[in-house]
Amino acid sequence: MRTLKPAHSPFLPLCAVLTFMTSLPTSAAPPAPNKKITYNLNLLSGSDEYNNELLYALQAQQLPGTHQIEITLNGTPESSEEIEFVDHAGIVSPCLTPKNFKSWGVNLKTTELAFTPEGCWITDSNTEVQANYIYDTLTLQMLIPKGFMFSAFDKNMQNADPGINAIYTNYRFDASHNRRLGTSAGQGSTLSSNYFMSLNSGLNIGDWRLRNTSYLRSANGEWKSQSAYTYAYTNLPALASRLSLGQINTSSTVFEGHRLYGAELSTDTSLLPPQYKSYTPVLSGLAKTNARVTVAQQGQVIYETYVNAGVFELKGVDSVSSSNFVITVHEQDGSSQEFIVLNTRSSRVISAGHWRYGLAAGYLDSNDEPMMQLSLQYGVFNGLSAYAGTQYLQDYHAILFGQAVTLGPWGEAWMETTSSRSVSPRSTHSGQQARVGYNNNLDVLNTSINLTYEQRMSKDYRSLNQHTHSGYYTFESHRLKDRLQAQVFHRLPGRLGTFSVHQSVEHHWTGLGNKTTQHHTSSLSFGSSIGKLSYSMTYTHNLAQSAKRVKSTDESWLVSLSMPLFERTRLSASRLNDSSTLTLSHQSTDRTSNLYLSSTHYDDGSYRSTEAGADYFGRYGDVRAAIGQSTYGDSIRYGATGGMIVSHHGFVLADRVSESAMLVSVKDVENIAFTNSNTARTNGKGYAVINGLSPYNKNTVTVDTDKMPADVDFPSTKITAVPTRGAIIYKNINAISGAQVLFNLSTRDQRKIPYAAVAYIDDVRTQYMVDDGQTLYMDGLKKGDLNFTVRWGEGHDQQCEVKTNIPAREKDVDVQIMNASCI
Known part of the structure; x- marks a missing residue:
């Protein structure tokens, strides 16, 4: 809202409109309406004298020059552009260039448009392409037959911008200092410090991109650095592919990802139609105490943070491969719990007649063995795709065949089999694996389902990761036999809430004949709200059974409530088995900072903790800090994130x-x-x-x-x-940028400055018009001396100069009103 002081001008609306239409920077488009309106100029200026600017205004035409205008294409807003307007025999029309038409998605080879030597479109060269300029709204309306246009996707590909040469980096830093109390009489406390920093950096030169992700960790003074990957890639739009070179993670949707030093040429789905979208799973879990959480892929920690007791959800975790996420929760009492989150692969069903491929070759990062991997996907017909792949090392070979089918509104199902042969110095292992899966999003039922079942036919089947990472993924005497994983999410009608189920069952071969171990994890969650009160309930059950049928179970109930106390202040309470947590939080009005105070205690008094912290989110990143005290000791945490x-x-x-x-x-x-x-x-x-x-x-x-x-x-x-x-x-x-001023103009000899007289400042392209009350609105004025000229003709007696001083802007005054003498 603009505030006028000291009084409101009756001509401000007209003045503002005229100024807006004529003070825009100056370029071309279709001709303005050519119908001329006849006026008696004597009524406006008191003489027979007039100037070109006044004539253009009376004819409802844009002034010559470059102007910022809105473009609509076949009735749809397209863009806001600077267009040059040129004067041809008294008619001002926009100069539309081939570059303009290309940016709008026009196929110039099919339209046969003609252009002047200066590069302006000749409007009558193709009568099917029409342009209409609306002076009142500064809008250029383009009507172009669909047959002359590229598709929306091809249009974007034509106009894709590779950007500027630049270097960038993103960083995340977390640190904690802990004092752990002795667990027995006479045992002193111990001090420890942990630091973790991740750097995600890039270099852009032309069409090439160089990317690196590195980690730096320190535990009790021992520093370790690790480079997850360093590679360069370039986009190949003609092949809908991407070429990657260096330390890469293979991106095949058929096989699990692997790190290698080499090259990969593969289909890039961002260069395909938009129905091919990637998916990133939600990483969430449950902490019994204030805990440190790490996320790893292929045995490498890629993310580390700290969470409060209760359910947590990790955001901003970038996957470095297509491998599953291994999340470890390190509790304050020294215990830890580990669970796996599937890194869901993109859709296996592709359009009929289309191919996707991936070819990678290089040396495996784990053991420097040369390796080659090939994967192919093909749309056999609508709704059915087949895919295959092979992995080859000197002492390992695997081949995979699969097919996927869409079930209409009921989702997608797939099935695949893999055979492998692994040679070690002591033995040779050959075996097969079968996997089936089903996933859908039932919009009608507000339900999504993901099911995966994996069955290994014998103990001797080994995946490439098991072959190269023996001891991390599995032990020689302890291999996966089968695994069932299910995830169901359902949104109840209206605002009744959401319900989800997560289920995982695994059996592992052991060295005791055909006996197996069993690991079973179940989780059920429900969340809803009543007014401003939100609540949720989660039940988790874990079962482990050894080969000798010895069972161990662990189950937990979590109930959470959250409600506002005051504006931007919330009180949250949760109950986890026999422990309770109470949290008070406050968010600033501009949502840039958050303060919280949290307390947790067990019913039997075995554990208590209190923590206070603050987070600030700003234009340059965020910083966070917390201090806590618990039964096990004290801790100070702090961190920062930015780019x-x-x-x-x-x-x-x-x-x-x-x-x-x-x-x-x-x-x-x-x-x-x-x-x-x-x-x-x-x-x-x-x-x-x-x-x-x-x-x-x-x-x-x-x-x-x-x-x-x-x-x-x-x-x-x-x-x-x-x-x-x-x-x-x-x-x-x-x-x-600058002051907005409404000048009441006057002349020394009391001459009337005519309507539509033009004011301009030296070396400034912007021009302003005087209204019929000798009022002039100008903006973007800097504090200090200001000189400008007002002209309404070509003669010396048809112009005058204003010399004034622009004061500092008064508080709460947007538009200043000043008197000015034009001499």
Whole structure:
């Protein structure tokens, strides 16, 4: 809202409209309406003199020059662009270039459009393509037959931007300092410190991307560093593929992923139609005490954090391979629990007649053995796909065949068999494995189901991971026999809540003949809300049975309640078996910080803990800290997360940098927010990083006008981009920054300045119009001396100059009103 002071001008609405239409930066599009309206100019200016700007205004035409206008394509908003308008024999029309048509998805080979030597579209070269410019709304309406257009997907591929050359990194740092009390009389306390840092970095040069993920860990002074992968890749749109070189994780959807030093050429689903989407599982679990949680893949820790007692959910965990996630909860009492979360693979059913492939070759990271892997998928006909693959090492060979079928609205089922032969110095192992699965999303029933059953026909079957990681995945005398995993999620009608079931049953061969061990895990959860009160219940049951039929069980009940006490203050309570936890939390009004106080105790008094902490989420990342005391000792934790980009535009900090991102520049305008991000705001130089761009899709970034500074305005608040995979796009948003002033003009000889007289500042393209009350609105004015010229003709007596001083903006005053003498 604009506040006027000292009085409201009756001509401000007209003045504002005229200024908006004429003060936009200056470029071309279809012609404006050519019908001329006749006026008696004497009534407006008191003389027969007029100027070209006034004539354009009376004819409802855009002024020549480059202007920011809105584009609609066949009735749908397309973009906001700078278009050049040119004057041809008194008619001003936009100059539309081949580049404009290409960006709108027009196939120039089919339209046979003609262009002038200057590159402007000749409007009558194809009567089927029509353009209409609406002066009142600064909108160019394009009507182009569908036959002249690329498909939406091909249009995005045509306009895909590889981005700028840049370096970026994301970091996460966590540290804890612990004092553990002695467990017996006379035993002193022990001190320990743990540090964990992950760096996810990248370098973009042209179409090539270099990526690295590294970890640095320290436990009690012993530091260890580890590089998960370092590789380069480039997109190959013509093949719908990606070429990767270096220390990579194979991306096959047929086999489990493996780390190797080498090369991989495989189908990139981001270069295929949008129905092929990747899936990332939710990593959640249950902690009995305030615990440290680690996530590993292929025996390598890829994520570490700290959680409070109760159910936890980990966000922002990036998978480094297609292997399953192994989550370990390290409790304060020294015990630990481990469970596996399936890294669900993408759909096995593909379109009829289409291929997907993956070819990888190199040296395995685990033992430096040369290895080759090939996988193929083919859509036999609609709803049925077949796939096959092979893995070959000098002393290991596996071959896989499978098929998948869609069941219409009832989901997807698949079945596959694998045969392997593994040679070791002491023996040779050959065996087979069969796997079947089913998954669906029943929208009608608000239910999703995922089932997987795996059966190994003999003890001698070995997967590649078992062959190369003997001792981690399985022992010689203790191998997986079969595994059943089921996940069901159901949303009840209305707001009654959600229900989920997780089930896992495993049998393992032992060295005692055909006897097996059994591991059984079940989990049932229900959550709902009543008004502002939310609640949930979770039951977990674990059963382990040895080969001698000795059973051990562990079960737990968790009940949680959460309700608001005051505005942005919540009280949460949970009951886990014989322990209770109470948490009080408060979130700031702008949602950038959170404070909490938590207390846990066991009924028998064997364990108590209290923890207080704070989190701050800002434009440059987040920082967190907590201090706690428990029966086992004391602890202090702290950490930080953030990202940064370095390019020829300079060094820009961010809360993070996603795989495909946008570097936005609003030159020298600070604190501009965007609706696409809760935390992104421009820094002192006007830069901000917008994350989460979808590769090969049109992405729109919009300025949040509700959070815009009072002295800033934008000709257009939207920018669009189609990034390639891994691109960092640079986009500039034009901003008008400075004071907004409404001048009441007067002249020394009391001459009347005519309606539509033009005011302009030297070296500034923007022009402003005077209304019929000699009122002039100008924006983007800097504090200090200001000189500008007002002109309504070509003669010296048809112009005057204003010399004034712009004061500092008064608080709560958006538009200042000033008197100015035009001499």
